[in-house]
Amino acid sequence: xxxxxxxxxxxxxTDEESLKLxxxxxxxxxxxxxxxxxxxxxxxxxxxxxxxxxLFCEFLAPNVPTTxxxxxxxxxxxxxxxxxEGKWMPHVKGLxxxxxxxxxxxxxxxxxxxxxxxxxxxxxxxxxxxxxxxxDLHLFGSKHPGDPFYLMGADxxxxxxxxxxxxxxxxxxxxxxxxxxxxxxIGILLGGVSGLVGGxxxxxxxxxxxxxMSIPTLPVWLALAAVVPIDWPxxxxxxxxxxxxxxxSWTGMARVVRSKFLALREEDFVMxxxxxxxxxxxxxxxxxxxxxxxxxxxxxxxxxxxxxxxETALSFLGLGLRPPVVSWGVMLQDTQxxxxxxxxxxxxxxxxxxxxxxLTLNFLGDGLRDAADPY
Amino acid sequence: MWKYLLRRGLYAxxxxxxxxxxxxxxxxxxxGDYVTDLIDDLRAQAGNVxxxxxxxxxxxxxxxxxxxxxxxxxxxxxxxxxxxxxSFFYKRDAGEMIVERLPMSFALSxxxxxxxxxxxLPIGFYSAVRRYSIVDYAAxxxxxxxxxxxxxxxxxxxxxxxxxxxxxxxxxxxxxxFVDAPWSWAKFVDLLKHVWVPMVxxxxxxxAGLIRTMxxxxxxxxxxxxxxxxxxxxxxxxxxxxxxxxxxxxxxxxSTLGWMLPGLVSGEVIVSMVLNLPTSGPxxxxxxxxxxxxVAAGFILMLSTLTVIGTFISDLLLAWVDPRIRLQ
Numbered sequence: 001x002x003x004x005x006x007x008x009x010x011x012x013x014t015d016e017e018s019l020k021l022x023x024x025x026x027x028x029x030x031x032x033x034x035x036x037x038x039x040x041x042x043x044x045x046x047x048x049x050x051x052x053x054x055l056f057c058e059f060l061a062p063n064v065p066t067t068x069x070x071x072x073x074x075x076x077x078x079x080x081x082x083x084x085e086g087k088w089m090p091h092v093k094g095l096x097x098x099x100x101x102x103x104x105x106x107x108x109x110x111x112x113x114x115x116x117x118x119x120x121x122x123x124x125x126x127x128x129x130x131x132x133x134x135x136d137l138h139l140f141g142s143k144h145p146g147d148p149f150y151l152m153g154a155d156x157x158x159x160x161x162x163x164x165x166x167x168x169x170x171x172x173x174x175x176x177x178x179x180x181x182x183x184x185x186i187g188i189l190l191g192g193v194s195g196l197v198g199g200x201x202x203x204x205x206x207x208x209x210x211x212x213m214s215i216p217t218l219p220v221w222l223a224l225a226a227v228v229p230i231d232w233p234x235x236x237x238x239x240x241x242x243x244x245x246x247x248x249s250w251t252g253m254a255r256v257v258r259s260k261f262l263a264l265r266e267e268d269f270v271m272x273x274x275x276x277x278x279x280x281x282x283x284x285x286x287x288x289x290x291x292x293x294x295x296x297x298x299x300x301x302x303x304x305x306x307x308x309x310x311e312t313a314l315s316f317l318g319l320g321l322r323p324p325v326v327s328w329g330v331m332l333q334d335t336q337x338x339x340x341x342x343x344x345x346x347x348x349x350x351x352x353x354x355x356x357x358x359l360t361l362n363f364l365g366d367g368l369r370d371a372a373d374p375y
Numbered sequence: 376m377w378k379y380l381l382r383r384g385l386y387a388x389x390x391x392x393x394x395x396x397x398x399x400x401x402x403x404x405x406x407g408d409y410v411t412d413l414i415d416d417l418r419a420q421a422g423n424v425x426x427x428x429x430x431x432x433x434x435x436x437x438x439x440x441x442x443x444x445x446x447x448x449x450x451x452x453x454x455x456x457x458x459x460x461x462s463f464f465y466k467r468d469a470g471e472m473i474v475e476r477l478p479m480s481f482a483l484s485x486x487x488x489x490x491x492x493x494x495x496l497p498i499g500f501y502s503a504v505r506r507y508s509i510v511d512y513a514a515x516x517x518x519x520x521x522x523x524x525x526x527x528x529x530x531x532x533x534x535x536x537x538x539x540x541x542x543x544x545x546x547x548x549x550x551x552x553f554v555d556a557p558w559s560w561a562k563f564v565d566l567l568k569h570v571w572v573p574m575v576x577x578x579x580x581x582x583a584g585l586i587r588t589m590x591x592x593x594x595x596x597x598x599x600x601x602x603x604x605x606x607x608x609x610x611x612x613x614x615x616x617x618x619x620x621x622x623x624x625x626x627x628x629x630s631t632l633g634w635m636l637p638g639l640v641s642g643e644v645i646v647s648m649v650l651n652l653p654t655s656g657p658x659x660x661x662x663x664x665x666x667x668x669x670v671a672a673g674f675i676l677m678l679s680t681l682t683v684i685g686t687f688i689s690d691l692l693l694a695w696v697d698p699r700i701r702l703q
Contacts, residue, residue, distance in 0.1 A: 218641035226663040359523035
């Protein structure tokens with residue numbers, strides 16, 4: 001008897017669940033499916049964290065990216081100690097260096113006698129939040145401005161690598177987004193036309209895409225980037241680079257959109273809408289777009305890493321963004337010589353950031369793609 | 376079958392033609408040309424230079440001609456005489472430089488392709504057959520790692536590690552004594568000793584995608600009724616896998632060659648610059664920065680042709696592997 005009750009109870013639970021499933025909206029189903037993908041969830045949170053850092057980089061960075069202390073050029077990363085003589089006082093030790101009399105090479109020594117106290121919400125370099133709110137509050141940093149505090153070491157002229165890394169995220173992460181918007185517009189337009197109209201036009205667009213896809217991207221990116229005049233202002237170069245990156249990469253997006261339109265054209269609900277006398281624009285926007293929007297979002301997530309990598313490669317080679325703009329690629333320019341990396345390996349830190357964001361975007365995109373079709 | 380081949384062949388030719396126009400147009404984009412640079416240099420050295428000189432030089436080089444005329448001359452020389460023009464920066468024949476460098480790029484891309492195939496085929500196969508095994512997880516981890524790390528960064532890290540722990544960075548494709556030596560068996564062996572580093576660096580990014588494609592395709596096949604039938608008839612598992620689903624799953628392997636090659640060539644260009652390999656990358660870069668237009672256009676054209684030929688070969692292979700295509 002008890003067993004029977006249990007079974008009935010189970011039955012009731014599954015009924016309730018299936019009812020919940022049946023009435024849930026498409027987006028809710030996707031969310032439920034996505035939630036099961038743990039790796040994608042964690043990656044999603046990290047991607048959001050990356051973009052939050054990019055948004056508030058001025059506040060989060062202990063220094064302004066242009067601040068330099070030339071006596072601390074090439075200073076190594078300083079490990080943070082949380083306690084000082086048994087008391088809670090986060091600090092780093094000071095640094096001094098000795099010069100080799102022959103090679104003139106610096107050897108850094110941790111100076112135990114100097115402690116640099118660090119704290120939260122300290123006053124430091126003045127900056128303009130988002131370019132217009134003048135502030136000097138930093139989330140954390142050395143309590144006395146001018147004291148050395150290099151979480152990830154200093155670069156060749158004594159700028160804080162950590163602060164620059166944080167500032168760079170704004171440029172490096174958005175260059176992909178701007179490029180994405182452009183690729184997406186071209187891709188959806190041409191892919192949509194190709195998939196909906198079909199016929200000769202479809203053929204021509206497909207041939208163009210195939211030709212563009214057979215060109216190795218990097219040489220063409222290099223060629224186009226080399227055209228950008230040296231005396232252009234930073235903002236214009238930034239937009240130019242994102243346009244260059246998206247000029248070739250819209251092809252993949254166009255293919256995705258086209259194949260979705262082709263598949264949807266045959267669906268019953270589209271046929272029904274057409275028979276109901278639904279106009280073309282309404283048909284696309286109201287009936288077709290919502291059913292493949294999720295796929296587009298997944299594709300975008302898998303697409304941005306390519307653009308981030310592209311910008312990094314171009315800037316690394318000196319043909320992309322240029323100083324004073326800081327991006328991860330620009331920072332990596334210093335590491336072109338093996339002798340530099342061997343002596344100051346912490347200069348490779350921006351590479352770690354690139355790796356992390358590309359990895360998390362890929363995991364996130366994978367999860368989204370799996371969830372995009374929840375039925 | 377022949378009709379299919381002819382169509383693909385003509386199509387490849389057409390693609391190369393369009394690319395040649397694009398390549399020539401791109402290098403014409405920057406304001407000024409090599410004469411501008413030259414005159415600037417002359418002015419810096421000798422002070423004033425009469426403007427007629429500049430005019431005359433433009434006439435000699437044909438820089439004042441309309442785009443079509445310049446393109447026509449360029450193309451005619453390539454097609455009829457195999458001449459790619461003159462390198463203003465290196466002061467030598469551009470074609471010679473291409474002949475010197477391009478085969479190396481070709482070899483490196485070929486080696487990388489082989490590497491990708493050799494690694495991705497068994498791992499993809501194993502991942503599909505033994506799903507959720509340690510190898511499966513390790514493969515996807517490796518795959519994601521390869522995909523997320525920019526190849527030039529990987530090259531830098533390899534340089535760093537070899538420099539730090541082996542005393543010398545792995546630069547170049549040959550040992551010192553073979554760099555200028557004529558081709559011989561010993562030189563070839565020396566090349567093999569060096570080529571694996573760039574080969575792995577360039578290939579690893581594409582390996583991930585291919586492993587996943589292979590795995591997904593094989594998984595689809597494994598659930599099909601014919602596999603069940605074969606199993607029911609008592610065919611041994613191994614024989615069954617090799618004989619039917621694997622052959623099916625190989626199809627996209629060949630067809631992805633077309634889109635994999637552009638990526639490999641791109642990777643080759645940038646990795647060569649970091650590792651200082653005697654391939655197209657470093658020369659292409661210099662020519663672009665120096666507005667050495669014929670060298671730049673020649674290299675872009677030939678590198679793209681390389682990938683188009685690769686795509687054509689993949690079409691041929693596809694027709695060979697998949698009878699359905701032959702019948703089209």
